[in-house]
Amino acid sequence: MDFLKKLRPHLKEIGLGVLGLLSVAGVVLLVFKSANVSLQLSTFNAKSASITDISRLLEAIKDLITLSSIVILILSSTLCFTLYYFIKRQRQLARAAAIIKKSQNRYRFFTEAPPSIGIVRFDLVEVKVHDANRAALSLFGRPRSELVGKSLFSLLPESEIPKMRQAVDELRAGRASLEVVLRFEDELNRERFISWHVTSLKNPDAEPEAIAVVLDVTDKMKAEKERIEKERLAGVLEMAGATAHELNQPLQVISGIAWMMLSKLKKDDPNYKNAEKICAEVERMSNIAGKISSISSYEVKNYVGETRIIDIEKAASPSKMKRFNSKAAPRG
Numbered sequence: 001m002d003f004l005k006k007l008r009p010h011l012k013e014i015g016l017g018v019l020g021l022l023s024v025a026g027v028v029l030l031v032f033k034s035a036n037v038s039l040q041l042s043t044f045n046a047k048s049a050s051i052t053d054i055s056r057l058l059e060a061i062k063d064l065i066t067l068s069s070i071v072i073l074i075l076s077s078t079l080c081f082t083l084y085y086f087i088k089r090q091r092q093l094a095r096a097a098a099i100i101k102k103s104q105n106r107y108r109f110f111t112e113a114p115p116s117i118g119i120v121r122f123d124l125v126e127v128k129v130h131d132a133n134r135a136a137l138s139l140f141g142r143p144r145s146e147l148v149g150k151s152l153f154s155l156l157p158e159s160e161i162p163k164m165r166q167a168v169d170e171l172r173a174g175r176a177s178l179e180v181v182l183r184f185e186d187e188l189n190r191e192r193f194i195s196w197h198v199t200s201l202k203n204p205d206a207e208p209e210a211i212a213v214v215l216d217v218t219d220k221m222k223a224e225k226e227r228i229e230k231e232r233l234a235g236v237l238e239m240a241g242a243t244a245h246e247l248n249q250p251l252q253v254i255s256g257i258a259w260m261m262l263s264k265l266k267k268d269d270p271n272y273k274n275a276e277k278i279c280a281e282v283e284r285m286s287n288i289a290g291k292i293s294s295i296s297s298y299e300v301k302n303y304v305g306e307t308r309i310i311d312i313e314k315a316a317s318p319s320k321m322k323r324f325n326s327k328a329a330p331r332g
């Protein structure tokens with residue numbers, strides 16, 4: 001297992017090497033196969049050749065074509081994977097350079113940070129707070145004596161500690177920078193969301209440390225939630241309007257035909273009950289279409305497992321339903 005863990009970061013390079021070896025082997029095999037077919041063609045005499053000779057020649061040509069297709073496929077895959085690997089590598093290097101530059105800028109925040117930006121410095125061994133600026137003290141509602149020298153986890157609610165532990169473990173494992181949003185409750189028991197932008201600081205002469213830029217993003221989280229809800233509602237309204245519009249015309253046609261059949265049939269006719277049932281089901285479908293067209297809010301209900309679907313009954317507007325029913329009154 002340890003061997004596989006050591007190999008995991010190098011799987012891309014190993015895969016690229018395997019594809020390269022397969023490409024070389026395929027090309028060599030293709031050269032030998034081509035030489036073999038060329039030799040057979042040079043010695044082939046159409047006048048004196050037997051059916052067996054012709055079959056062998058055609059089979060060799062078929063194998064050559066198949067092998068060529070496979071080699072071309074391997075070469076194409078190798079080329080695509082190589083381009084993907086080097087492009088991604090360049091992006092990683094550029095991202096690493098940006099993170100280093102960002103880390104340097106964050107470190108200067110201790111002396112230059114605006115009053116609204118909290119800065120916390122802690123070590124990655126015992127995870128104790130070494131320093132914090134005034135904004136951080138204000139954000140957590142604690143004096144410096146209750147913050148500096150204490151465990152970072154003591155600042156967090158029990159439910160949020162696992163998230164921070166995972167972040168610290170990732171920084172210990174070599175990750176340069178990360179972001180985690182944690183939920184807090186202030187002194188008035190109001191829910192707050194604090195964003196931690198943490199950067200690892202590796203100093204060969206001291207124990208590894210990290211600097212966290214802490215920001216109150218509660219308003220941002222609420223605005224994002226409202227935006228998502230509005231987007232969901234807009235999507236639901238567009239789909240509901242389109243669905244009701246597309247269903248309305250075929251329902252009217254079916255309803256008209258069903259009522260016409262019902263009016264021409266006698267009650268003792270065997271098909272009368274069937275026609276009556278069709279009229280009732282069409283009426284039911286029309287009511288459902290009316291509810292769909294009357295949706296004015298985003299309401300969901302549980303369906304199967306973790307799947308949720310639109311709750312048409314709760315989402316439909318009663319006033320719109322009345323207008324729809326008045327327009328789509330049943331025929332009698």
